[in-house]
Amino acid sequence: MKDADSSHVAQAGPGTGIPYEGDGHETTEPPAGSLFGPGSQFHRFFNDPRWALAVVRATVLEAAHPQIGAALADNSSFVVHPWRRLNNTLVSLQRMFGADEEVRRREAARLNRMHARLSGTDARNQPYDAMDPEVRAWVVATLFESSVTMCRLSGQPLEQEAMERLYAEFQAFLAALGDRAGHLPPTLPEFWQYYDRMVAEELQSTEALRIILYRLFEHLPAPPLFAGMPTVWAAGRALAGPVIGTVTVASLPEVFRRRAGLPEVPGAQTLMQGAYMAARLARALPDNWLQADNVVGLLNLSPDGDGPWAETLTTLRDRTKRAGALFRLISPVPPQPRATDGPDGDESRRGARAFFTDVLDQTGDGSLDWPDLAAMARELCSRLDLDEPEETRLYDAFAAWWRELQAALDTDGDGRVSEEEYVAAAPSLAGPALIRVAETLFDATDANGDQFIDADEYRALFRRGFGRSVLDAEGRYSRSAFVRDFLSFMSGRQRSTPYDPLLSDA
Numbered sequence: 001m002k003d004a005d006s007s008h009v010a011q012a013g014p015g016t017g018i019p020y021e022g023d024g025h026e027t028t029e030p031p032a033g034s035l036f037g038p039g040s041q042f043h044r045f046f047n048d049p050r051w052a053l054a055v056v057r058a059t060v061l062e063a064a065h066p067q068i069g070a071a072l073a074d075n076s077s078f079v080v081h082p083w084r085r086l087n088n089t090l091v092s093l094q095r096m097f098g099a100d101e102e103v104r105r106r107e108a109a110r111l112n113r114m115h116a117r118l119s120g121t122d123a124r125n126q127p128y129d130a131m132d133p134e135v136r137a138w139v140v141a142t143l144f145e146s147s148v149t150m151c152r153l154s155g156q157p158l159e160q161e162a163m164e165r166l167y168a169e170f171q172a173f174l175a176a177l178g179d180r181a182g183h184l185p186p187t188l189p190e191f192w193q194y195y196d197r198m199v200a201e202e203l204q205s206t207e208a209l210r211i212i213l214y215r216l217f218e219h220l221p222a223p224p225l226f227a228g229m230p231t232v233w234a235a236g237r238a239l240a241g242p243v244i245g246t247v248t249v250a251s252l253p254e255v256f257r258r259r260a261g262l263p264e265v266p267g268a269q270t271l272m273q274g275a276y277m278a279a280r281l282a283r284a285l286p287d288n289w290l291q292a293d294n295v296v297g298l299l300n301l302s303p304d305g306d307g308p309w310a311e312t313l314t315t316l317r318d319r320t321k322r323a324g325a326l327f328r329l330i331s332p333v334p335p336q337p338r339a340t341d342g343p344d345g346d347e348s349r350r351g352a353r354a355f356f357t358d359v360l361d362q363t364g365d366g367s368l369d370w371p372d373l374a375a376m377a378r379e380l381c382s383r384l385d386l387d388e389p390e391e392t393r394l395y396d397a398f399a400a401w402w403r404e405l406q407a408a409l410d411t412d413g414d415g416r417v418s419e420e421e422y423v424a425a426a427p428s429l430a431g432p433a434l435i436r437v438a439e440t441l442f443d444a445t446d447a448n449g450d451q452f453i454d455a456d457e458y459r460a461l462f463r464r465g466f467g468r469s470v471l472d473a474e475g476r477y478s479r480s481a482f483v484r485d486f487l488s489f490m491s492g493r494q495r496s497t498p499y500d501p502l503l504s505d506a
Contacts, residue, residue: 033262037099041166046093047291049282050150053275055089056244057251058146060204060212064256065137069206076208077375079216080364083223083506088382096173106387108177113391114378123207137183137197145195145473153251153273154280164188174467195341199253205260217245221506247275352423355492358504360422368405369416372399376503382442383461390444397433397440404433430491438486442479453477462498470498 017496034319037043045051053241062068072078078085118130129135144167151158158166167188174184218241222233249262250272257264265271360368362375377398381391410427445453445461456475458466470477470485488494 001102010430034099035165035169036097036104040097040169041162042093042097042169045147046097047287048279049285050154050276050279051147053247053251053279054146054150055143056248057149057284058142060148060209060248060252061142062139063212064203064206064260065135066122066126066204066206067128067137068124068139068204069128069204069208070120070128071118071130072208073206073211074120074122074128075118075363075371075374077362077364077379080221080362081212082216082220082290082374084379096176097169102268104176105385110382110387110391111177113388117374117395120234129252133179133183136177136179140170140174141191141195141198142183144191149251150276150279154276156280169192200259203256203259205262209260213245217241217248224501225264227506243271243275247272251276329455349423351495352492353419355495356422358490359490359500361419362503367416367418368409368422370399370402373402379503380444380461383463384444384446385460394437394440394444397437401433401437402433431488434487434490435483437490438483439479441484441486445482446479451479453482464498464501 039427063072072418076085092107092111095103096111098104112131115130115136120126121127139333147157147166148163171184185194218237220241222230222236226233244269246265248267250258250265252262254263356368360372362372374395377395381394384390386394405417406415408431409421412418441461442453445457447457447460448454453461454476455466458470466475466477470481472478472481485494485497486499489497489499
């Protein structure tokens with residue numbers, strides 16, 4: 001399964017000329033004839049605009065596999081946090097296909113640890129396991145096949161030699177994860193037989209597939225860049241969402257479209273061809289416009305950040321808000337109920353509901369259970385690029401907090417915490433287990449162990465510079481201040497803090 005949630009693009013290193021942060025060595029050149037590194041077929045695709053369409057298509061084909069679909073539905077935060085998922089997946093692929101063998105080894109170990117935590121049973125009591133080698137082989141197969149298909153649909157089919165080279169690279173990627181040879185067919189002709197059989201016999205119209213096609217595209221949350229401009233984002237999404245969905249469905253194998261009952265939209269094939277041809281023509285844009293790192297970095301810009309574009313973004317957003325206010329003046333909307341109207345009028349309850357939706361319900365299924373807290377731990381471990389045993393300590397701390405929450409809030413005994421159960425008890429959530437989460441996170445962030453978080457450590461966790469409010473008289477972030485602020489945020493008592501984007505950014 002592709003990375004669920006990893007770390008930020010600034011850490012990507014391999015293939016970008018930037019060392020992998022924290023590994024203590026320089027990026028090495030790939031050996032002659034290596035299937036990885038800047039000279040690989042994969043790297044020629046990575047910044048190709050067409051590959052965005054290919055990755056979306058591959059994700060849909062992954063989700064159609066029963067085991068992958070079940071794992072995504074139960075554990076992934078891709079519906080609520082799709083931009084975070086995109087960012088993390090790109091970083092993981094860069095590391096795995098980069099030039100540095102040590103970086104690849106560490107990333108493979110991290111992916112294996114993450115996937116080992118993703119197992120269970122689906123709604124029909126069928127088991128799933130993200131470490132199943134056949135499942136992992138299908139993920140790699142979808143990426144390879146969708147890359148080949150993007151070239152064909154855009155009018156530039158791969159030559160046989162290039163196709164075989166690309167297939168060898170994806171086989172090497174699977175081998176780097178530790179999976180033995182044989183889970184992907186050894187030759188390209190055998191691969192196409194395997195792929196056709198999987199499409200015709202194994203793929204299903206899973207819940208995850210339907211969520212991606214009919215919920216994610218049409219209700220895609222705004223990335224940080226557009227978070228303060230809901231009208232602008234909603235207008236663009238209303239046009240782009242259905243188009244992306246239609247193009248993706250039209251590009252899927254016809255035999256699967258029939259079996260899954262996916263709609264045949266008039267003109268869809270023409271629209272799909274136009275989209276792939278437009279992406280092909282976009283390759284003529286300046287190189288720095290096409291760098292995946294630059295595009296994702298732009299989408300992740302936030303006006304409360306401290307990057308070079310933050311001031312410009314803040315000014316642009318303020319002007320957009322003023323324009324929106326003028327529009328509302330000339331087109332007044334009906335008066336909204338006051339905050340005190342109705343049973344939800346109490347401000348603390350309203351805040352608790354918002355916190356439950358924005359932060360705690362990471363998977364977006366309307367309830368709080370272990371996969372939500374596991375998604376938080378996964379994101380934090382990835383941001384800090386933790387190895388064992390620090391990663392396990394943080395997961396264990398979140399697991400203990402889940403047990404504490406379940407014992408305190410799960411009043412009906414169904415194994416999860418509903419929004420109503422949470423809202424009823426929200427003021428009493430800062431128990432010993434949450435304190436332990438805060439302390440463990442501080443220890444993981446405090447890389448040099450001096451009991452203070454310095455500017456570099458702060459940026460690794462929060463992806464932005466220090467805010468004045470967190471610093472003591474000596475300009476440092478102390479353990480006591482960190483724990484206090486984390487508890488205030490995670491218990492829902494204080495918002496508009498640096499912790500908000502840590503776990504609530506889309």
